[in-house]
């Protein structure tokens with residue numbers, strides 16, 4: 653069996669003296685899509701932010717490719733793509749400019765590739781319009797175009813289906829499956845009814861933590 657990309661061992665997190673989760677252990681293997689599920693407020697966003705290295709209010713162990721993540725920070729960051737539940741799009745910039753900003757410090761991508769990625773998320777013809785003039789779903793599609801130029805093997809995606817129409821949902825589902833088929837791994841939170849073949853799940857909340 654292949655080595656996990658990411659491994660969580662006995663994670664615990666408390667917010668405002670409220671225990672969100674404890675004894676949370678799971679492995680994210682190459683070739684898998686894992687859904688983090690649970691009712692509102694049970695800690696899904698918090699967990700993804702912890703995994704992405706954006707929240708330090710936790711205890712336990714996180715391993716990246718079998719080594720403590722803290723010792724592998726650069727490799728972890730270079731190989732992980734996090735998209736938060738807010739699209740993170742700058743309203744005064746165009747979709748092309750926003751994608752360039754999202755790629756900053758990662759790698760050079762030509763305008764042609766960016767325009768193709770935007771076309772791939774249904775934004776052909778909107779490449780140079782300020783994002784403040786786009787709809788909520790179109791703004792989220794700008795952020796999702798990032799997936800089409802991603803070479804990071806691990807994707808951590810928080811509520812990426814919000815404001816997306818049915819065709820867009822199917823397109824995202826196929827991107828997740830594609831990443832897994834290419835040997836990457838995806839961890840996704842969503843309230844959308846996501847059904848992908850072989851999908852794993854981590855459930856937070858009332859019944860405690862459950863992994864399958």
Ligand SMILES: Nc1ncnc2c1ncn2[C@@H]1O[C@H](COP(=O)(O)OP(=O)(O)OP(=O)(O)O)[C@@H](O)[C@H]1O
Pocket residue numbers: 667668672690691692693694695696697698699
């Ligand atoms: N910055 C913060 N400081 C203190 N508590 C916080 C902070 N952010 C979130 N919380 C609390 O942590 C708990 C979990 O929040 P989180 O956003 O992780 O839940 P969630 O499962 O993603 O919810 P939803 O399904 O509504 O998106 C909530 O009770 C929330 O009030």
